[in-house]
Structures are given as C-alpha cells and as structure tokens.
Amino acid sequence: MSIWQSIFSGAAQIFGPPATVCQEGRAGPIDQTGLVVALVALGAKMAKADGQVRIEDIHAFQQVFQPQPSSETQVAKFFDLARQTTLGFERYAKIVAKYFRAKPAALEDVMDGLFHIALADGIVTEEEHAYLERVGEIFGFSDREYDRIRSSNLGVSPKNPYLILGVDEDISDKDLKRAYRRMAAANHPDRLIARGAPRELMGLANHKMAVINRAYADIMALRAGKPLKGRGLPRAS
Incomplete structure (x- = not known):
C-alpha cells in the first residue's frame, strides 16, 4: 500500500472545520487524519490561490490526492470548505513539513502535486x-532547491543547467556524474510511484526525468565547448 493510500485509508472520519483541526504547535506526533486534513487543505487552498477555483483545478486535485472510497465523501466535503479561502494555508504547510521532516523526497512530491494543481x-x-x-519555504527548501523544483515543473530550460542538478559550476566531472545519478534515481518514475504518488502523475515524473537528463547533457556539452541549441522543454502535461 502506498503512502497516500495508507494515509487516506486511515482517515475515514469526518474532519471538521479547518479552525478546529490540526492545531499548530500541538503536542505529540501528527496522526494520519491530521496529515490528510493538512494535505487536502493545502491542495484546496492552492486551487483558490488565484482567486477562483475552476473545474480544471478540481480535476487536478483529484489526480494528485486520491482518497480511498471510504473517505472520498469526507475529503470532498473538507475540500469544499477549505477552498473558500487561502487563509490558514501556512499552518497546514507546517503540519505537512513536520510529518515528513525526515523525508524530503515526500515533501518534494507534495510540491510537485501543488504545481500540478497550479498549472x-x-x-x-x-x-x-x-x-x-511560501510553502516551499515552510517545507525547508533552500532558494536553490526551490528554483530547481520550480524549473522542473514549469518546463523551462534554465540558463544555468547546474541548478537542476543542485550542484556548483566548479564541481568535478566525477562528482557531477554522481550527483546526476543520485538525482535521476530519486526522481525516477518507478521511485515516485513507490513513494505513493498517483499513477496519473507519471507524465510529470517522466517530464522531470527529461529535465534532469537534459541538464546533465547540457553541462557535458558546455564542458566540451559545444553550443546548446534550442534547449527549451515543453511543460509537463
């Protein structure tokens, strides 16, 4: 059972209003129901961030956060409640950050899901x-890490391909290859699915791998003195 399936199957109870659930600074560990509330709220408030929630936003949310049948009704009710305003999203982001504090890859998966809704x-x-x-900041991503995540999701080909691999320009070829392999392994579609991301996001996973592979190829071309030609990448579908 995937992370998300396990989480949602453990939350088949009514959540209650945002003001009364998952209080920031609560003592003890965050349970799965609390995490579900925070994830649903983040996704719903992401959909509302530009001022209106469209049917495309709702479909994107459903693709990212797939509840088990036993909790679909509760998730839908809470989504409708949470999407009324973006107020309080920071509190929910802190809950997710605390739950996954030892799993940065899972936090990046959540960021990818939010970008999917935004797009x-x-x-x-x-x-x-x-x-x-702001969510990326709360999750603890550095400016460079956030820029990498943003670039890989928006489908842009940055002027500095080193950014995508999260390395400095003076890195040795040997260490560059290690960094590339590490990044590729962490973002491989199979690894993404193993962490529990919905299969509907396989296209995003494949896109991220294309961005990582292109960045490595660009760096090697630059180091060989070759010009880069038309390196723009399409946005992930």
Missing part, C-alpha cells in the same frame, strides 16, 4: 507563485 489552467499567476514559494 491546471495552463498558467501560474503571481498569486500562485507566491503561495508555492
């Missing part, structure tokens, strides 16, 4: 960018 209508607005940046 549902084909554009990421300034308000959505601000929302994503």
Whole structure:
C-alpha cells in the first residue's frame, strides 16, 4: 500500500472545520487524519490561490490526492470548505513539513502535486507563485532547491543547467556524474510511484526525468565547448 493510500485509508472520519483541526504547535506526533486534513487543505487552498477555483483545478486535485472510497465523501466535503479561502494555508504547510521532516523526497512530491494543481489552467499567476514559494519555504527548501523544483515543473530550460542538478559550476566531472545519478534515481518514475504518488502523475515524473537528463547533457556539452541549441522543454502535461 502506498503512502497516500495508507494515509487516506486511515482517515475515514469526518474532519471538521479547518479552525478546529490540526492545531499548530500541538503536542505529540501528527496522526494520519491530521496529515490528510493538512494535505487536502493545502491542495484546496492552492486551487483558490488565484482567486477562483475552476473545474480544471478540481480535476487536478483529484489526480494528485486520491482518497480511498471510504473517505472520498469526507475529503470532498473538507475540500469544499477549505477552498473558500487561502487563509490558514501556512499552518497546514507546517503540519505537512513536520510529518515528513525526515523525508524530503515526500515533501518534494507534495510540491510537485501543488504545481500540478497550479498549472491546471495552463498558467501560474503571481498569486500562485507566491503561495508555492511560501510553502516551499515552510517545507525547508533552500532558494536553490526551490528554483530547481520550480524549473522542473514549469518546463523551462534554465540558463544555468547546474541548478537542476543542485550542484556548483566548479564541481568535478566525477562528482557531477554522481550527483546526476543520485538525482535521476530519486526522481525516477518507478521511485515516485513507490513513494505513493498517483499513477496519473507519471507524465510529470517522466517530464522531470527529461529535465534532469537534459541538464546533465547540457553541462557535458558546455564542458566540451559545444553550443546548446534550442534547449527549451515543453511543460509537463
């Protein structure tokens, strides 16, 4: 059973309003129901970040956060409640960050899911960018890590391909290859699915791998003195 399936199957109870669930700073570990509330709220408030929730946003949310049948009704009710406003999203982001504090890859998966929702209508607005940046900050991603995540999701080919691999330009060829292999292994579609990401996001996983492979190829071309030609990448579908 995947991470998300395990989480949602353990939350087949009514959540209650956002103001009364998952209090920030609560003592003890966060249970799965609390995590579900936080994840659903983050996704719902992401959909609301540009001021309106479209049907495309709802479909994107359903693709990312797939509840088990036993909790579908509760998730839908809480989503409708949480999407009314973006207020309180930071509190929920802190809950998710605390739950996955030892699993940065899972936090990146959540960020990928939020980007997927933000891109549902084909554009990421300034308000959505601000929302994503703040969530990334709460999750503990450095500016460079967040730039890497943003670039891999928006499908842009950055002027500095070293950013995608999270390495400095003076890294040796040997260490560069190690960093590339490490990044490729962590973001391989099979690894993403093993962490519990929905199979509907396989296209995003394949896209991220293409971005990583292209970045490594670009660096090697630059080091060989070869020009880069038309390196723009399409946005993930």
